[in-house]
Amino acid sequence: MLQVWPLEGLPEVHEGDDLVALIAAAVGDTLADGDILVVTSKIVSKAEGRTVATDDRDEAIRAETVRVVASRTSSDGHVTRIVENRLGIIAAAAGVDSSNTPHGTVLLLPVDPDASARRLAAGLRERTGAEVGVLISDTMGRAWREGQTDAAIGAGGVHVFEDLRGKADAEGRPLIVTMPCVADELCAAAELVKGKSLRRPVAVVRGRADLVGALDLPGARSIIRPADRDMFALGADEAYEQGYAAGAAEVWSETRG
Secondary structure, three states: OOEEEEOOOOOOOOOOOOHHHHHHHHHOOOOOOOOEEEEEHHHHHHHOOOEEEOOOHHHHHHHHEEEEEEEEEOOOOOEEEEEEEOOOOEEEHHHOEOOOOOOOEEEOOOOOHHHHHHHHHHHHHHHHOOOOEEEEEEEEEEOOEEEEEEEEEEEEOEOOOOOOOOOEOOOOOEOOOOOOOHHHHHHHHHHHHHOOOOOOOEEEEEOOHHHEOOOOOOOHHHHOOOHHHOOOOOOHHHHHHHHHHHHHHHHHHHHHO
């Protein structure tokens, strides 16, 4: 049976706080081998000092952006940008967050979420004596679907995929490409109990001990699809404009030749 519950009693997190100590104090002796803690990226960023003083969120987004995938301006002038950030994550606003932060500041994602997750997992294993895993989650939209959900951006001591390729389905047919991203599924489940405004940034998942393993397992970075297999590298309008420009350039070259 899968059980998911929020961790109560965590204080507001500030730069320099020891997250291992704070989480360990909140869980007490309740953790068991195989438990997975899902930690909201915001408190990791706060503890690691990723708060930036700026009144211009767009400037912070541009600084974190590697590549613009799509940009749209609404009727009220609001600009939404889907971009690839320095972590390789494609998301709105490069993961730059201005909610629940002091006025005049924004919060950036952790520098290396996988390393952060591994440090947390190692520290909690040492403090509690339980072999636990840690996922660091962030909220993202999804292509073709409205709304947002939480997904894994960091993983320590957790298998992020459940590889079912080569196994058979209930009818005996072989599974060819089935590889659920269980890290994302667990982060989404944890968000159901953490909530967005309840100040419960950590949840415990119990019942998937089979996913917990060595601290050097591939992290959440391995979830990001490589560029050579990215079928959706640009937004529809951007792809059209790029193709139109390339076609126009080719026609121009032929007429000049």
